Amino acid sequence: MLSNTNSELRVPGELGMQDFYPANFPDDVPTINLEKISLCKLLNGDKAEAERVFNICTTTGFFYLDLLDHATGRQAWSSACSIRQLGEDRLNHTPKEEKLLYKPSGGVSVFDRGYIVRPAAEAGHPDEREFFNIPQSEFFGTKTEGGGLPPWLSQDAASFKKLLKSGNTIACTVMSVLEKELQLPARSLTKLHRLNDDSGDFVRVLRYAGASNDDGDGPVGMPAHKDAQSVAILFTWLGGLQIPDPSAEIHDLNVKSDDWRWVRPEPGYAVVNLGDAMEIFTNQVLKSGIHRVIKAPGQQRPYDRYSVLVATRPENHCLMKALESPLIPVREQRGEIMTSLAWGHSLINGIRKREAEATANCKSVVTNA
Numbered sequence: 001m002l003s004n005t006n007s008e009l010r011v012p013g014e015l016g017m018q019d020f021y022p023a024n025f026p027d028d029v030p031t032i033n034l035e036k037i038s039l040c041k042l043l044n045g046d047k048a049e050a051e052r053v054f055n056i057c058t059t060t061g062f063f064y065l066d067l068l069d070h071a072t073g074r075q076a077w078s079s080a081c082s083i084r085q086l087g088e089d090r091l092n093h094t095p096k097e098e099k100l101l102y103k104p105s106g107g108v109s110v111f112d113r114g115y116i117v118r119p120a121a122e123a124g125h126p127d128e129r130e131f132f133n134i135p136q137s138e139f140f141g142t143k144t145e146g147g148g149l150p151p152w153l154s155q156d157a158a159s160f161k162k163l164l165k166s167g168n169t170i171a172c173t174v175m176s177v178l179e180k181e182l183q184l185p186a187r188s189l190t191k192l193h194r195l196n197d198d199s200g201d202f203v204r205v206l207r208y209a210g211a212s213n214d215d216g217d218g219p220v221g222m223p224a225h226k227d228a229q230s231v232a233i234l235f236t237w238l239g240g241l242q243i244p245d246p247s248a249e250i251h252d253l254n255v256k257s258d259d260w261r262w263v264r265p266e267p268g269y270a271v272v273n274l275g276d277a278m279e280i281f282t283n284q285v286l287k288s289g290i291h292r293v294i295k296a297p298g299q300q301r302p303y304d305r306y307s308v309l310v311a312t313r314p315e316n317h318c319l320m321k322a323l324e325s326p327l328i329p330v331r332e333q334r335g336e337i338m339t340s341l342a343w344g345h346s347l348i349n350g351i352r353k354r355e356a357e358a359t360a361n362c363k364s365v366v367t368n369a
Ligand SMILES: O=C(O)CCC(=O)C(=O)O
Pocket: 204, 206, 222, 227, 234, 236, 240, 241, 291, 293, 307, 309
């Protein structure tokens, strides 16, 4: 599969899989022009490309990463496409009762393991949104946390492992660029994100149900949020992801409905953003990007939307506080310093609460947020 040329891999429907692009992304919706960054250039230490990444990460925090210009990226794109395909098969062909047996870990509901569904409002409709998370601890680290994959995903272990591995390489490539640009000692960030450390890293596969044109805004796929992670690498084939216009005035997570912009999925590119951990490590010099997911636009709307996310988080014992550098302002520490594990738990509770509220008020969130 990896012997395909780059241009072939950019053709929708390549990789010998079904067409992931059943309808075109419309030309007449307000779309954000994210910058395209070359993974190959970053891996080769290209200074100008590193500066572009730093500028983005200190402002909007989102960029497209060209994966097809380097073998590691091609590996990641190819694994993500396979996982999107197997995710669709498993989600659609496994009874719901069986999927629900794959529980979030340890009763703490950290979003790194397990199956979570938001059921349809009416019986007989496909569930509105479902996703499952495969934790890194299943394959790497001391493996004390992994509870095993459920039977409906056990044959796919090798695919998840592969994507976690290439995702970690890509996330660490971005972080090593950032630590250099921030004048931090080498490995300040990457040593907190080693593949073999125990951490809350995961691969997530999401399915958002398609909708008919006459059912209004419908529930928001995922309300406005920032990621409780360090680096998020998103693979997506249909529209639905939105981020605020750079000129938008944002208070907490409130973005005016006119200020949301669509992110057009680009074959062969991942959408990369930083999460809240990077804001903490840099006293907000680096920015964690706000985003949300709504129904796909235009002719894509009736189709179920799948996405695959690789999340990289700091290792469990790492202290969530600012690093020291001439470019990171010193601020007084408010509250106790948490470990990454405790921090993750505290954030997830907040996310769950907002999610429950957004589901209850879905219309007002979509139109008034
Ligand atoms: O499905 C998407 O496009 C985004 C998912 C997301 O933002 C998340 O899982 O945190």
